Amino acid sequence: MELHTRINLIGSSPRFQAVVAQIHRMARLDASVLIAGETGTGKELAARAIHYLSGRSDKPFVPVNCGALSDSLVESELFGHERGAFTDAKTASAGLIGEAAGGTLFLDEVDTLSGKAQASLLRFLQDRTYRRVGGGGLRQVDVRVLVASNADLDELARTRQFRKDLLYRLNVLSLRMPALRERQGDAEELAQATLQRLSHQYRLPSKCLHADGLDFIRRYAWPGNVRELENVIHREYLMSDDPQLCLHDSRQQLLAEAVGPAMTDGMRIQDFGDAGFRDAKAQAVAEFERSYVREMLARADGNISQAARLSQQDRSAFGKLVRKYRLGGTDERAA
Ligand SMILES: Nc1ncnc2c1ncn2[C@@H]1O[C@H](COP(=O)(O)OP(=O)(O)O)[C@@H](O)[C@H]1O
Ligand SMILES: [Mg+2]
Structure with missing residues (x-):
């Protein structure tokens, strides 16, 4: 019922319908969900669907873009602060977590949280307690936490940019939003x-x-x-x-974008700043590779095998470049 009034998840492909089924199942389970997927695949929409299909639907859904919060403010934004906690804190604030009481907090771009904020979030997930910035006692609140990221969190955890223990807490349930080309x-x-x-x-x-x-x-x-x-x-x-x-105009525009600035404007030496010759050359080669691959993919309407043929390149070598520059493209062999 709610799904039809507030959320409309469109897509009849078996791939997407499997995701819709997972969303329904996860809505009934009161655990954290890690939602992964490229930009624009519907991660936030999925989080909303999980909330509005859950028992928390009559309580708030509070979305937060962690990437938009400054490092110095992120903790007070999330966990609130006491009056006088810092210069601008004229009044106390309950924070986003307080706003979400009884409902769902959705942390988008969770990979951008500072180490300190990650530690506070982990603590909250472990025992549902937190402290406002600037003192006060331990507080407790009933909030379901959903998070999303388009980064490879396993890789970030491996290189210690994201806390492993937090990742384990967050991905009790995980949902991968498929790319539209899939x-x-x-x-x-x-x-x-x-x-x-x-x-x-x-x-x-x-x-x-x-x-x-x-x-x-x-x-x-x-x-x-x-x-x-x-x-x-x-x-x-x-x-x-x-x-x-x-879609004639859009088609032209998308093709032009695919050609990329380096190929249209020409590269100027001053663009490389004071990079040494080796670094400047590596940058130029990377820029060329990206532009070239994008252009060939665009000419082949995103079909990797066809783009490889146009480039007179081996399918697997070309596929490597597509992945290196995260250019997408369809892979008929995977389909
Ligand atoms: N399956 C879908 N059905 C309908 N609209 C969708 C679907 N997936 C995404 N959208 C729409 O596409 C846009 C991007 O979705 P969003 O959830 O913000 O993506 P993400 O958070 O992954 O970048 C939004 O306008 C959203 O409503
Ligand atoms: Mg988003």
Whole structure:
């Protein structure tokens, strides 16, 4: 019921439906969930769905972007502070954790938390107690913690940038949001749903996708996932005079972006600052590789094997470069 009124998880692909089933199951379990996935894959939407499908749905859902909090303020933002705790603390604050009482706290980009904040979060997860900044006693609050990250937390834990003990606490349950390119048929479905939503929102006549637009949506790799797709549809919906969207302008733009600044502007020596010759050369080569691979992927509509052929490169060598620069692309062998 709530799902239909507040959250709409679109996508009929088996891959995504498996995730939806996991979301329903996790909503019933009152444990922390670590939500992983590339940018724009719906991590926050999944967190909201878990909250609104859970027994906590009539209590607050409090989303926090940890990456947007400054190191010096993160603890007082999360755990609150007493009056006079620091110069600007004119009044006491309950913090986001206090705001979420009885409900769910969603920590996005959890990998960006400072070491100190990680320690406080770990303590809270262990015994549900915390202290406000600037003293006061131990406080207790009933809050479910969901976290998300697009970083490789295992790798960060291995290199000691993220606490291992915190990672173990957080990923009791873990949910991986698949990239849009891994979700057969969903891009098209999402595009159609977005068009419907837009005509309601703007109270304008509905528009549909021209066969060429549809073809592009199916074949493009969507490195920015659902968010990128929504943006493209939104822009085209507003800017195109045609009731049938071909996505011609967006297609040109995405291709131009794929070429990258280095290839369009030319590289200037001063851009390398005072890097020595070896470092400057390595940077230039990396810049070239990234631009080249992006361009070939764009020409091949995101198909890695085809892009490798266009580049006259071995499939596995080309695939390595795609992964090195995290350029996405579809892998028909994995499908
Ligand atoms: N399965 C989906 N169905 C409908 N909209 C989606 C879906 N996945 C993502 N979105 C939309 O895409 C955008 C990005 O989602 P978001 O949850 O913010 O991604 P992330 O947090 O992973 O970057 C939002 O507007 C969200 O509503
Ligand atoms: Mg997000």
